[in-house]
Structures are given as C-alpha cells and as structure tokens.
Amino acid sequence: MSTQPKPPLETALAALLEPLAQAMVAHGVTLGTATEALKKALLSAAEDSSDQPLSDSRASLLTGLHRKDVKRLRDQEGGTPEKRSSSAAALVISHWATSPDYQNMSGAPRDLHRKGDQDGPGFDDLVRLARIDMAPGTVLNMLLDQSIVEITPKGRLHLLTHAFLPSGGGAEQVAAYQATLSAHLMAATQNLLAEPGDARNFDRAVRYSHLSLESVAQLRQTSEERAQALLQDINALARTLQDRDQDGDPRGRFVIGAYVLPSPPGEADEDPEEGDTK
Template sequence: MSSNSPDLFSDVLADLLAPLAQALVAQGMTLASATEALKQALCNAAIVAEGEGVSDSRISILTGLHRKDVRRLRSHEPVVPGRKTANRMALLIGHWATDPDFQGQDGRPRALPRESADERPAFNDLVRRLRLDMAPGSMLQALIDQGAVFQDEDGLLHLASDALVPEVGAQELVAAYHATLATHMAAATQNLLAQKGARRQFDRVLRYSHLSDASVAELDRLARDEAQSFLTRLNARAHELQQRDAEHGARGRFAAGAYILPTPDAAEKDAE
C-alpha cells in the first residue's frame, strides 16, 4: 500500500461510518459502548496481524490503545446476548423456505409436523439436519415467541409469511445485519489489503444515475428476481455438499450474498 494510504482512507472513513452510525443510534448504543467495541476490534486486529505472541506494548503502538486497556481486552471475548440463538433461527428459517425437502409442489415452505409420520421430513428433522446444537423443542419455542412460526388446530407448524423479514429491532434482524455486513466487509477488506498478484475475493457493484423512478423500479424488480434465483440455486447445491462433507468432518466455510439499493429521484420526492 502507498505511503499516503492513511490519508486516503481517512477521507472515506466518515462515509463508511455513516450508515453504521445510523444503526448505532437506532439501536440505542452510546459513544461509550461503541468505543468499547472499537477498542476490542482494534486489539483483535493487531493480534491477527502480529500473531498471538505480540506484546501489549506493540499492540498499544499499533492501535493507540492504552496498555491497561490492552491487558483488559486480551483477557476476555465480548459476548453479544442472543446472537447464537438468533443466528440459528435465521439459518433454520432460510432452509425451511428454500430446501426442496421442506417445500410443497408450489415451491412454498410446507406445513410441518413436529415428528414425521411418513417419509417426508418434519420440523425436528430440520433442526437435526442443520446441527444447530439446540433441542428441537427449544428452537420451536424461540421461533413461536418471535412470531416466525405458528401452529394450526391440527398441530402442524407453519412458517409465517413474513418470517424472512423480521420486525424492526428483532434479534433475527440484528443477526442478519451482522451476518451480511460482516461478511461483505471481510471480503472487501481482504481485497483492500491483498498483496500484488494475490487472489482477490469477488466483490462487484453496478452504479447508474440519471434514471427515472420507473427505470429504478424496473431495475429493482429485475435485480431482486435474478439475485433470488441465483441464491436459491446456490443454496440448494451448498446444502447437498454440506450434507455430504459434514460426514467426513470438513470445516471449510463459504459465503455469498447480494445487495440492491434503488434510490428514486430525490428532487421529485422532496417536491411532493
């Protein structure tokens, strides 16, 4: 990286932090809690860059953290209450909605019994397949409490139609924000820090301006349809491979995502 990279990075830092700051304010996080999280992240980053044996003094020099803070931060991992449960629920909902074994002939997630009375897999089978390290009964209750699943008069379990779009503030929404943004940031940061000739992660974006609201809406629909189709196909194949590889103790990870940001004409909106 060039010698003026810090200055270049400072120029864009405010833009990078702006949407994150909006989320912090919306979630009720103060400067003190945000600063503590940043301190932990800087300490962790220095350890990753220098190795586990790096001294507290070296971390302090690299990050500007006081050595007392470094000693404290190295002694514990921050815990986010509810994150594991929320991530598990999001994973289960995603598989229920897209796995062919749990879909009806119309391609929609079918109603599931708790235990299977025939050859078709049931809710408990779904929990076991995903290896969620959580009892099916506990997972079901968590989903019901969040309004993601409801039980009909016949005892069948239904995935709520809006389960994939959690309410504002729900743990699932925070978990989805964490999973998608953290993964994208990791890929983009690897590309930023990659040495010349090193393999770079695939990270592309299309940007167009001077579009009418109708054109923005058309591109939005097209992008959503194509992205959903791609992710559905990829998910089906990834699930097959995971089922096969997990039996052999494989530990590799893979992530792929898509984002769409349509912005109608601001001038027209302001005039309304």
C-alpha cells in the same frame, strides 16, 4: 499546517462509518460504548497482523491505544458468544427449502405436521436434522412470531419465505445485521489489503443515476427476483455439498450475499453512472 493530503482510507472513514453511526444512534449506542468496541477491534487487528506475540508497547504503537488500555483489554476474560436464535431459524429454513424429504412433487417446501406422517418427516424431525440445540416448540414459536411460518386451515405448517428476515429491531435483527455486514466488509477489506498477484474476492456493484422513479422500481424488482433465485440455487448446492462433506474434513466456510439499494431522490452519489468495484 501540513499540506500533505490525507491517506485515502482516512478520507473515506467518515463515509464508511455514517451508516453504522445511524444504526448506533437509533439503538442508543453512545460514544463511550463505540470507543471501547473500537479499542478491542484495533488491538485484535494489530495482534492478527503479527506473526509474533506483541508487547504492550508495540501494540500501543501500532494502534494508538494507551499501554494501560492494551493491558486492560488483554486481561479481560473473553465471554462465550451467545447463541443466536437467528442462526437456528436460518438453518431450519435452509433445510426445509432444500432437503428432498421436505419438498413436494414440484420441488417446493411441503407443508408439515409437527410430527412425521405418511407424507414424510415432520417439523420436529426438521429441527433435529438441522442439529439445533433448541426445543422444536421454541423454534416454531419464533418462526410463527416472525411471520416466517403460518398454520394452514388443515393444521399444517407452511413456510412463507426462503429467507430469514427478522423484524422489530430486536436481537435477531441485530445478529442478522452483524453477520451480513461483517461478511461483506471482510471481503472488501481482504481485497483492499491484497498484494499484487493475490487472489481477490468477487465484489462488484452496478451504479446508475438520472433514473425515473418508475425505472428504479423496475430495477429493484428485477434485481431482487434474480438475486433471490441465485441465493436459493447456491443454498441448495451448499446443502448437498455439506451433507457429502461430513465424512471428510468439513472445516471450510463460505458466504455469498446480495444487496439492492434504490437511492431516494437527491441522494444519488457522484460516482460514474455505471461501474464495477475493485
């Protein structure tokens, strides 16, 4: 039996996969489906890591995949990504919350009619502003179903939240889960693989244990309020910059996220009481 310690990433793998496994079990994703997805991801990562095209044998050596699997995966036709209604909802919310034409005198999103009126553009104009290839009525029904928008007694549309938080475990929620988790994981992975002297992504966390439930509740509320305020400020700035950049070369992408995890009693980790990641 080998006495060599396992590589750190191999040791950490089970803990990294545990939350994903919980989501898989809850959504009925079995080992066969997960294995096929992992094979595709490993092959894609191996190809991205090389400046030259990889032979099937070389790809097999780098990933541990059988050469038949490598050839099969490469022969599969890539499907067109399905348009996600969550993106449409997020775009509408972003424009509604940040565009001057859709704000009232106090700077809050104003209530809208479906069509424009003396107060300014309406909801249908908002959908066109967001460049969404969906009928305004379809987008509106989705926002109403998700309790993101409500109809006021005067028949206007009122925005209830600045964030798209889909519920019900459906396609929109899975799409949001994918977008948020994949972006954070990519930022952390780039830091893990960065060479000395390379620029690193900002990725920090504060961890505390030995707290009362009241203190956890207070920390959660304060963290959520301040994180939401930051995200709204960045959203407004990004919208302004995006509008300015349309005449240039707008190929850049940017993601900022935030999360709060108040651990239940008995699930606090054994990390130092306070610390920053990487």
